[in-house]
Every structure is written in C-alpha cells, then in structure tokens.
Amino acid sequence: MxxxxxxxxxxxxxxxxxxxxxxxxxxxxxxxxxxxxxxxxxxxxxxxxxxxxxxxxxxxxxxxxxxxxxxxxxxxxxxxxxxxxxxxxxxxxVAPPALGSYSAMRTGTALQQPYGYGKLPATGPLDLNVVDYATRAVYDHGRSLKGREIKVTGFVALDRSGAPYLVRMALNCCAADAQPVKIALTGKIPPVLQPDKWLEITGSYTARQTRDAVNGGPVPYLKVTSATPVATPKDPYDESWNN
Structure with a gap:
C-alpha cells in the first residue's frame, strides 16, 4: 500500500x-x-x-x-x-440494526440501583423510560409510582415460554457493551405481540416481580391498561442507567 x-x-x-x-x-x-x-x-x-x-x-x-x-x-x-x-x-x-429482542433475551438484565431518583411531576401521567420505571419499581419499591398512570416505551421481547417483556437496551459507551433492562408485562396484554416491535405501554405499578432467567436479576412487572404501536425512536438505546 x-x-x-x-x-x-x-x-x-x-x-x-x-x-x-x-x-x-x-x-x-x-x-x-x-x-x-x-x-x-x-x-x-x-x-x-x-x-x-x-x-x-x-x-x-x-x-x-x-x-x-x-x-x-x-x-x-x-x-x-x-x-x-x-x-x-x-x-x-453495512448499517447494522440496533440490538433487539434476540440479544435482550440471551443477556441478563443490567438493572442497577441508582444513587438517587429525579423528581417526578406531582400530577398527570408519568412518562418514564424503561430504566427509570424498573429502578423505581425494584429499588424504591414503587413509592413514587403507586396510584399514578404510567407510560413507558420500549420494544417487545418474548421468552421461551412466550411471556412478554418491554425492553430497552442500556448503553454505557457503545453498542458493543449494550445490555437489556426488562419490564415484564401483565394485565391487558395485546393478543398478538411481535418481537422487536415498539410499543408505548400505558399502565400502573404493581409490586409483582420475577427473576431474569439468564442472570437472576430482578425484573419488575407493569400492569398494562393499553398498548399503542409506535415508530422506532431516533435513539433506540437508553443511556440513563449510568447517569
């Protein structure tokens, strides 16, 4: 050369x-x-x-x-x-797609206890990201979530049994270190769910939790009242987990 x-x-x-x-x-x-x-x-x-x-x-x-x-x-x-x-x-x-359900369900949840929680509006629906809801539900025991209408956006992932999750890949630096944060869904779940499709879930906090099948990490539930398909966001990754 x-x-x-x-x-x-x-x-x-x-x-x-x-x-x-x-x-x-x-x-x-x-x-x-x-x-x-x-x-x-x-x-x-x-x-x-x-x-x-x-x-x-x-x-x-x-x-x-x-x-x-x-x-x-x-x-x-x-x-x-x-x-x-x-x-x-x-x-x-080659423009690779963002990591999706295949990677999410083969990697354990990256949920971490935060140093603190941001202030939430006193009234109206809570528009939260997956990481924020999951950390408040698990480590704050839903104190700031109880009795509030909650909206969360993420992509759909299904485990081997077909149980649905709402997921966002948490990013530390680059896509190579992306790890999933998962919310298990219960309540009025749509009868047909396609992996990797993005949904805006409206629902409420529930104290129910499960354990990630991969690493045993905590996975909170969200009780669904409605689900609306949305376009893939400009930035498909969630960067708030290490902020």
Missing part, C-alpha cells in the same frame, strides 16, 4: 465518520454524547489524508521521493495493511 492509497483510505474513513456523525446512523454504534468526538475524529482523519497527499506532492517536486532504495527496489507496505479497507467497507456498506 503506497501513500496515495493510505491517504485515500484515511479520507474515505473520515468522510464516513462525518456522515455517520451528522446523521442518526452513529446512534447505532455509540451513545449520543460521543457525537462531538466522532465528528472530531472524522475531521482529523480527513486533515491527515490531505496532509499526506500534500507532503507526497511536495516531496516529488523536490525530487526527494524515497520510493526506491539504493538497489532500485520499491518500498512497499505489507500487503496485510490492505485489511484496513475492510472496516471502511463495513462502515460504508
């Missing part, structure tokens, strides 16, 4: 990172808070590519190109360096 090829790969990789960073594509790989670093990385790669091209051009003009050694042999990088093209092609050609 010569310098021109190196510069081309750097430039294309940087451009792909900028494209992902300026669109919602990057949310399939990393958490939203890393967008500035992703954009900065793409810009640095493009600058490095342009600098490589400029130095190569200047060296040729000054007749200082070291493309050949004293014996007239061409200096070449190892052929294995062309494998760097593979992640570039994967980034450009």
């Amino acid at each position: 010569n310098r021109q090829a190196q510069a081309a790969i750097l430039f294309l990789t940087g451009a792909a990172l900028l494209h992902a960073g300026f669109t919602n594509l990057y949310l399939r790989y990393v958490k939203a808070g890393l967008q500035p670093l992703l954009l900065a990385s793409g810009a640095v790669l493009i600058v490095a590519a342009l600098a490589t091209i400029w130095y190569e051009w200047r060296g040729r003009r000054n007749h200082e190109v070291d493309a050949h050694d004293d014996h007239g042999h061409t200096h070449r990088e190892p052929r294995i360096s062309w494998l760097l093209v593979l992640p570039l092609l994967a980034l450009i050609l």
